[in-house]
Amino acid sequence: MKRVYVNEEWCLGCHLCEYNCAFANSGISDMATALKGKTIYPRIHIEEDDKITYAVSCRHCTDPICVKSCIAGAITKKDGVIKINKDKCVGCLTCVLVCPYGALAPGENGVMQKCELCLDNSCGEPACVAGCPNRAIVYEERGEEE
Amino acid sequence: MKRYVIIGNGVAAAGCIEGIRGTDSKTPITVISEEKHPVYCRPLISYYLEHKTDMEKMNYRPADFYEKNGCEVLYGRKAVSLDKENKKVILDDGSSVSYTSVCVAAGSSPFVPPFEGLEAVEKKFAFMTLDDTLALEKAVNEDSDVLIVGAGLIGLKCAEGLHGRVKSITVCDLADRVLSSILDTDCAAVMQKRLEENGIKFMLSDTVTKFSKNTAYTKSGAEVKFDAVVLAVGVRANTELVKNAGGETGRGIIVDDGMRTSIEDVFAAGDCTEGNDISSGQKKVLALLPNAYMQGFTAGVNMAGGESLFDKAVPMNSIGFFGLHAMTAGSYDGELTDCSENGNIKRFFIRDGLLCGFILIGETERAGIYTSLIREKTPLDTVDFGMLMRTATSAAFTEENRRKKFGGVV
Numbered sequence: 001m002k003r004v005y006v007n008e009e010w011c012l013g014c015h016l017c018e019y020n021c022a023f024a025n026s027g028i029s030d031m032a033t034a035l036k037g038k039t040i041y042p043r044i045h046i047e048e049d050d051k052i053t054y055a056v057s058c059r060h061c062t063d064p065i066c067v068k069s070c071i072a073g074a075i076t077k078k079d080g081v082i083k084i085n086k087d088k089c090v091g092c093l094t095c096v097l098v099c100p101y102g103a104l105a106p107g108e109n110g111v112m113q114k115c116e117l118c119l120d121n122s123c124g125e126p127a128c129v130a131g132c133p134n135r136a137i138v139y140e141e142r143g144e145e146e
Numbered sequence: 147m148k149r150y151v152i153i154g155n156g157v158a159a160a161g162c163i164e165g166i167r168g169t170d171s172k173t174p175i176t177v178i179s180e181e182k183h184p185v186y187c188r189p190l191i192s193y194y195l196e197h198k199t200d201m202e203k204m205n206y207r208p209a210d211f212y213e214k215n216g217c218e219v220l221y222g223r224k225a226v227s228l229d230k231e232n233k234k235v236i237l238d239d240g241s242s243v244s245y246t247s248v249c250v251a252a253g254s255s256p257f258v259p260p261f262e263g264l265e266a267v268e269k270k271f272a273f274m275t276l277d278d279t280l281a282l283e284k285a286v287n288e289d290s291d292v293l294i295v296g297a298g299l300i301g302l303k304c305a306e307g308l309h310g311r312v313k314s315i316t317v318c319d320l321a322d323r324v325l326s327s328i329l330d331t332d333c334a335a336v337m338q339k340r341l342e343e344n345g346i347k348f349m350l351s352d353t354v355t356k357f358s359k360n361t362a363y364t365k366s367g368a369e370v371k372f373d374a375v376v377l378a379v380g381v382r383a384n385t386e387l388v389k390n391a392g393g394e395t396g397r398g399i400i401v402d403d404g405m406r407t408s409i410e411d412v413f414a415a416g417d418c419t420e421g422n423d424i425s426s427g428q429k430k431v432l433a434l435l436p437n438a439y440m441q442g443f444t445a446g447v448n449m450a451g452g453e454s455l456f457d458k459a460v461p462m463n464s465i466g467f468f469g470l471h472a473m474t475a476g477s478y479d480g481e482l483t484d485c486s487e488n489g490n491i492k493r494f495f496i497r498d499g500l501l502c503g504f505i506l507i508g509e510t511e512r513a514g515i516y517t518s519l520i521r522e523k524t525p526l527d528t529v530d531f532g533m534l535m536r537t538a539t540s541a542a543f544t545e546e547n548r549r550k551k552f553g554g555v556v
Binding site for chain 2: 007047052056069087097101102
């Protein structure tokens with residue numbers, strides 16, 4: 001399946017992916033209304049130190065420990081894509097405690113959210129990748145057929 | 147005829163069903179469910195009281211789960227013994243079910259010390275099951291004074307759940323601090339403060355010596371009036387089935403990394419077991435939902451003739467009260483490095499060059515990076531642990547490690 005992959009040597013640390021993610025998942029059609037002056041809760045985030053910078057989002061693991069650990073049965077894997085049922089999530093953060101990649105974080109209301117590859121929003125494919133100015137994140141097939 | 151039997155119908159059983167079906171899609175499965183509910187999210191009972199979830203959302207799996215997985219569920223039936231010679235599970239109505247392999251996922255039961263006068267208390271409850279919760283909900287109202295005996299995870303989550311629904315909540319515990327099984331003194335004080343700020347009253351280093359109908363008398367001489375009592379002193383693994391069949395048990399049913407007990411074709415998973423805790427190198431009862439699922443899944447794969455090991459078990463808890471989250475993992479028998487700052491607690495325990503445990507309160511972002519250091523036994527000299535202690539980030543790992551994580555299929 002296609003996933004989001006990172007080329008850290010090309011990442012400028014511009015944080016555009018975060019804005020494009022927050023916008024794509026806002027359900028609002030105008031970017032300024034969606035984002036301007038607001039604290040954003042993107043599902044991808046930039047990590048950096050003084051030498052490197054790269055984007056982190058859900059790896060859609062083949063054997064996802066978050067799915068197995070969710071105490072609310074709110075995280076499921078379907079057709080390779082790992083999703084959160086926000087109605088079921090109680091915000092216990094167990095998924096944060098187990099994800100080795102640091103890819104999950106709560107949204108504005110304390111309910112968890114994560115990258116779902118923009119498959120269910122108006123973008124249809126990852127908005128972070130579409131808006132990356134330097135191909136530091138890509139959406140493609142890698143590795144073996146699953 | 148071949149048949150898999152699962153004793154218990156909690157999350158370990160659900161894991162077991164899914165483990166079996168990943169390997170064997172056909173052989174029938176019989177689930178013996180003492181509780182008259184399909185598998186539900188047991189840790190959510192306090193969230194139910196808080197109105198953060200409801201009965202429908204608490205279902206762990208969709209309504210067609212058993213049917214789709216070819217399971218027959220015997221609701222309201224209890225397994226009373228294992229006949230290992232004839233490979234049969236004997237039920238409380240005298241009937242029996244034959245097994246090819248069986249998974250004991252019988253969970254745990256509340257431990258109630260023999261309090262003097264407890265029989266005179268009309269409204270007393272455990273807080274382990276959905277039925278306990280519904281009974282407790284029915285018995286209290288906004289005029290109720292509630293006494294909770296036990297300041298552990300169960301007692302305190304019950305307190306949070308009842309908050310706002312009753313007049314007062316008092317929690318007593320023989321221990322000198324709250325959450326004594328997972329927090330040290332300083333960390334416990336932080337969580338206690340948050341609970342007290344929300345009106346929960348504590349009587350610590352104190353214990354009930356006697357009950358009358360509506361009063362508890364404590365060792366320190368205090369008298370606590372109550373309308374309802376919740377007994378959350380502790381739990382005990384349900385080991386009897388395996389123990390009585392001659393299997394090896396300690397505080398739980400002893401299992402190996404494949405969830406095999408010492409009896410052939412008898413597996414066990416979840417809160418009733420004692421498995422390997424890799425953070426301490428000891429056998430431990432790890433009564434946690436993630437472990438229950440993963441143990442159940444492993445047992446299921448192996449029962450069905452596949453090969454699976456669950457050899458990365460560590461104790462871990464993510465527990466929040468009134469918006470303040472604590473996360474703990476591993477064991478604390480290492481050298482302590484305290485990186486607490488700005489009111490957040492961050493304590494790391496290091497032994498033999500490995501992270502063996504941590505406690506975080508407040509700042510819990512990306513804590514799974516720490517948990518994975520314990521689980522994967524990552525030598526700390528292969529990462530920038532100084533950076534990690536400041537903030538949980540993959541930037542502290544090697545470039546090659548990051549390329550694998552973020553540039554490949556994991």
